[in-house]
Amino acid sequence: MVAGKHRGVTCGPIIYTLVAPSYSFPVIPSISSMHSTPAAISSSLRRFATVAPAASRSHKIVVVGGGTAGLTISHQLLRTGKFAKDDIAVVDPADWHHYQPGWTLVGGGLKDKENLRRPLAGMLDSKLRFYNTALHSFHPEQNSVTLGSGDTVNYEHLVVAPGIKLNFASIRGLSEALADPSSQVSTIYSYDTCDKAINTIQSFRKGTAIFTQPAGAIKCAGAPQKVMWLALDRWKRAAFYNPTSPSESPINIAFATGLPVMFGVPKYSAVLEKLRQERGVEGLFQHDLISIDGDKATFARPDGKEKVTRRFDLLHAVPKMGPHDFVKNSALADQAGYVDVDAHTLQHKKYPNVWSAGDASSLATSKTAAAITAQSPVLVGNLVKSMDGKELNSSYDGYTSCPLTVGESKVLLAEFKYGGEPKETFNQWFGVDQATPRRAFYHLKKDFFPWVYYEHMMKGKWGGPKGWIN
Numbered sequence: 001m002v003a004g005k006h007r008g009v010t011c012g013p014i015i016y017t018l019v020a021p022s023y024s025f026p027v028i029p030s031i032s033s034m035h036s037t038p039a040a041i042s043s044s045l046r047r048f049a050t051v052a053p054a055a056s057r058s059h060k061i062v063v064v065g066g067g068t069a070g071l072t073i074s075h076q077l078l079r080t081g082k083f084a085k086d087d088i089a090v091v092d093p094a095d096w097h098h099y100q101p102g103w104t105l106v107g108g109g110l111k112d113k114e115n116l117r118r119p120l121a122g123m124l125d126s127k128l129r130f131y132n133t134a135l136h137s138f139h140p141e142q143n144s145v146t147l148g149s150g151d152t153v154n155y156e157h158l159v160v161a162p163g164i165k166l167n168f169a170s171i172r173g174l175s176e177a178l179a180d181p182s183s184q185v186s187t188i189y190s191y192d193t194c195d196k197a198i199n200t201i202q203s204f205r206k207g208t209a210i211f212t213q214p215a216g217a218i219k220c221a222g223a224p225q226k227v228m229w230l231a232l233d234r235w236k237r238a239a240f241y242n243p244t245s246p247s248e249s250p251i252n253i254a255f256a257t258g259l260p261v262m263f264g265v266p267k268y269s270a271v272l273e274k275l276r277q278e279r280g281v282e283g284l285f286q287h288d289l290i291s292i293d294g295d296k297a298t299f300a301r302p303d304g305k306e307k308v309t310r311r312f313d314l315l316h317a318v319p320k321m322g323p324h325d326f327v328k329n330s331a332l333a334d335q336a337g338y339v340d341v342d343a344h345t346l347q348h349k350k351y352p353n354v355w356s357a358g359d360a361s362s363l364a365t366s367k368t369a370a371a372i373t374a375q376s377p378v379l380v381g382n383l384v385k386s387m388d389g390k391e392l393n394s395s396y397d398g399y400t401s402c403p404l405t406v407g408e409s410k411v412l413l414a415e416f417k418y419g420g421e422p423k424e425t426f427n428q429w430f431g432v433d434q435a436t437p438r439r440a441f442y443h444l445k446k447d448f449f450p451w452v453y454y455e456h457m458m459k460g461k462w463g464g465p466k467g468w469i470n
């Protein structure tokens with residue numbers, strides 16, 4: 001998952017002009033209109049050059065993305081002790097770094113969103129060079145990238161971890177409904193709207209609530225139902241919902257998902273399907289939300305059936321997601337638009353000095369922060385080996401995890417690897433079946449993970465199931 005949003009590739013005035021391949025000189029376009037004589041211009045340029053000396057535009061490593069993957073990898077690279085100041089550069093246009101796994105808890109009324117973000121610039125070690133700008137394009141044949149500012153930055157190795165983008169336009173009427181404070185439509189998938197989710201849930205007394213999940217890859221595939229389970233508990237507590245006689249309850253609940261099942265891993269899907277039935281939640285499978293019109297939601301049917309329109313009083317919607325255009329349209333992308341890396345080494349299949357992890361990568365596993373805990377040490381280990389001209393010796397097994405809040409103090413801790421095969425940390429250590437929802441897992445999710453994330457993982461010191469590293 002990545003911090004904030006990428007502002008795309010259209011940028012303001014170009015403020016740097018290259019005068020030598022690895023040396024750039026700042027020029028403000030409007031400068032000539034401010035000063036009339038050449039002497040004044042040259043004195044201004046000198047003054048500007050003194051306050052902002054031209055930095056080197058070549059780095060041993062350029063990391064694209066200051067989200068979970070980008071920051072974890074950058075700091076783990078630094079902690080190898082092999083890199084000096086400015087050897088590693090990070091490119092990201094965002095002002096804020098968000099702890100996105102916390103947004104489900106915001107939607108459930110269990111956390112405040114303000115506490116889940118930090119200024120991105122303040123999270124980077126001072127040894128890292130920060131380009132706080134969008135990325136324009138990749139030039140892997142030239143070992144360089146072009147920034148939104150127009151600058152070219154050269155690298156020996158490139159790490160591509162810009163995350164994915166939310167395609168709000170994938171659901172007609174969604175953006176308008178989200179922006180309308182009087183509509184009962186929300187999503188926990190953005191900072192701006194995750195608190196609208198709890199506001200609509202909290203004030204809901206009666207009617208039909210629909211929670212949706214799109215077909216296709218999204219960040220944290222369990223989140224669309226996590227917020228539903230938290231809402232259900234809240235309505236149950238307030239006596240607006242009775243799971244044992246849903247038809248007589250003031251509120252009725254439906255889960256409309258583009259997928260044919262509750263979850264992609266059979267072991268956990270079976271438990272979640274049982275919960276759905278026990279709790280009287282209607283299951284609308286292979287229902288992929290495509291438009292919202294007032295209180296009507298229309299669903300395409302991936303199974304080829306006729307479109308379905310349902311009336312709702314409250315809607316929690318999840319937009320489709322996909323690669324950023326600057327990744328999709330680059331030489332680094334696979335057919336689907338993701339960075340085409342080896343599933344185990346995380347090295348690019350065509351360009352051996354290009355690496356990728358996280359949501360933007362082609363790694364066929366669930367897109368989560370937990371996955372980054374396992375991907376980062378593999379990428380860093382292999383990249384450093386490659387720099388030293390040695391054989392790659394780290395392999396990623398697809399590890400990922402989804403702590404599923406199935407109630408206000410209950411979490412089912414799904415942990416699995418490639419092929420949907422469970423790989424449960426606490427089962428290995430203590431023999432506990434993690435498909436059973438537990439309060440201890442809830443506290444891991446709500447209290448421990450946010451803390452360990454900012455205090456240790458973001459500094460390159462946390463290895464997820466492996467505990468503390470480096």
Ligand code: UQ1
Nearest residue numbers: 101369370373401425449453464465
């Ligand atoms: C984890 O390390 C982590 O990051 C801090 C998460 O983030 C939100 C997780 O969800 C999970 C499951 C882990 C993995 C750690 C352990 C101890 C299982």
